[in-house]
Amino acid sequence: MNELKPAQAGTLESNDIMITVAPGAQGSGISIELESIVFAQYGQAIRKTITAVIAEQDITDIYIKAVDRGALDCTIRARTLAALTRAGVVPAKELI
Amino acid sequence: MDLRRTMLFMPGNNPGMLQNGGVFGADAIILDLEDAVAPQEKDAARLLVAEALRTIDYRASEKVVRINPLDTFARQDIKAIVPCGLDAIIVPKVESPEDIRQAARLVAAAETPGQAPVKLIALLETPCGIAEAYPIARADKRVAGLAFGAEDYTAALGAKRTKEGTEIFSARTIVVNSAAAAGIQSIDTPFTDVNDRDGLLADTALAKQLGFKGKLAINPRQIDDIHRVFDPTAQEIDWARRVIKAIRKAEAEGAGVASLDGKMVDAPIVARAERTLHLARLLGLAEGGLL
Numbered sequence: 001m002n003e004l005k006p007a008q009a010g011t012l013e014s015n016d017i018m019i020t021v022a023p024g025a026q027g028s029g030i031s032i033e034l035e036s037i038v039f040a041q042y043g044q045a046i047r048k049t050i051t052a053v054i055a056e057q058d059i060t061d062i063y064i065k066a067v068d069r070g071a072l073d074c075t076i077r078a079r080t081l082a083a084l085t086r087a088g089v090v091p092a093k094e095l096i
Numbered sequence: 097m098d099l100r101r102t103m104l105f106m107p108g109n110n111p112g113m114l115q116n117g118g119v120f121g122a123d124a125i126i127l128d129l130e131d132a133v134a135p136q137e138k139d140a141a142r143l144l145v146a147e148a149l150r151t152i153d154y155r156a157s158e159k160v161v162r163i164n165p166l167d168t169f170a171r172q173d174i175k176a177i178v179p180c181g182l183d184a185i186i187v188p189k190v191e192s193p194e195d196i197r198q199a200a201r202l203v204a205a206a207e208t209p210g211q212a213p214v215k216l217i218a219l220l221e222t223p224c225g226i227a228e229a230y231p232i233a234r235a236d237k238r239v240a241g242l243a244f245g246a247e248d249y250t251a252a253l254g255a256k257r258t259k260e261g262t263e264i265f266s267a268r269t270i271v272v273n274s275a276a277a278a279g280i281q282s283i284d285t286p287f288t289d290v291n292d293r294d295g296l297l298a299d300t301a302l303a304k305q306l307g308f309k310g311k312l313a314i315n316p317r318q319i320d321d322i323h324r325v326f327d328p329t330a331q332e333i334d335w336a337r338r339v340i341k342a343i344r345k346a347e348a349e350g351a352g353v354a355s356l357d358g359k360m361v362d363a364p365i366v367a368r369a370e371r372t373l374h375l376a377r378l379l380g381l382a383e384g385g386l387l
Binding site for chain 2: 071
């Protein structure tokens, strides 16, 4: 895994989600701070999707802030991957 | 024959629009990675479009992606989206047959085993592209259509765009003729004033009269009006049915040509009638059999 640098993808528009990633302290694991307009109904599902994308990329220690505006699962995946790519930890060729 | 009366553009980096693409009833939806996406967002749009293609049900609409030009991000776009189950790619700013062959090679390399071949639609929007329209149309078997983009074209010409479209008349006829000669579809340039319904209807009627098989659309509100123009009318369907009936009767009697309403019915007339009926069947307008 390459060294992770802070990065962001997505917007605060309706149906989108803004994902910000930053390095976590060694051994901190995957830490997700989530704000969502549908937190009560879908908060767990959003966390699960973000966690799954992170885990697929063999990333262990990372801090993620997610501000959700009602994004579908596919949008959450795409924005998380985009943020990780911009953070330098997911080579573009592995996304496709 | 694929139905492409309308091909609706959707910005490739806008999740809200992408997720609603299937509800408008366009024959094709175009997830746009080119002009609708800022340069710094190309990576995120590519990922979003790829995920959308894999996930969202676009119902009966053909799934099309407009990639970036071949000299910019086309390679990355094709590699990312081709395995995601799309039907066709619009290649912008095509200027030569080699452009199409290059796109076809990239698509072939990106396709997965068992995947239906991805079609190509060449977007002609420069004077060079128009000049090379026929060789472009025949450059590769994947090419299913020629689309015309008037804004870049007239900018390159230095001509002012008008509602009447006199400045694009020759380009339109070249696109239509080249596509027809190659046996593929021709798709007209979008009508860009989304608040001018009468203008849209008149422009679409002109496109149909010239021979275009469909029109690009930039707003969902344009879809129904464009369909209304391109759909065969009840009179046209009735005429087509009578043509086919007349020619079949003549054939049964050993004659090569027939007569209908005092006019000769020969091969070109039959071909036009067959196309009308085929289109009517695709649209569910010819239920109950042809004759």
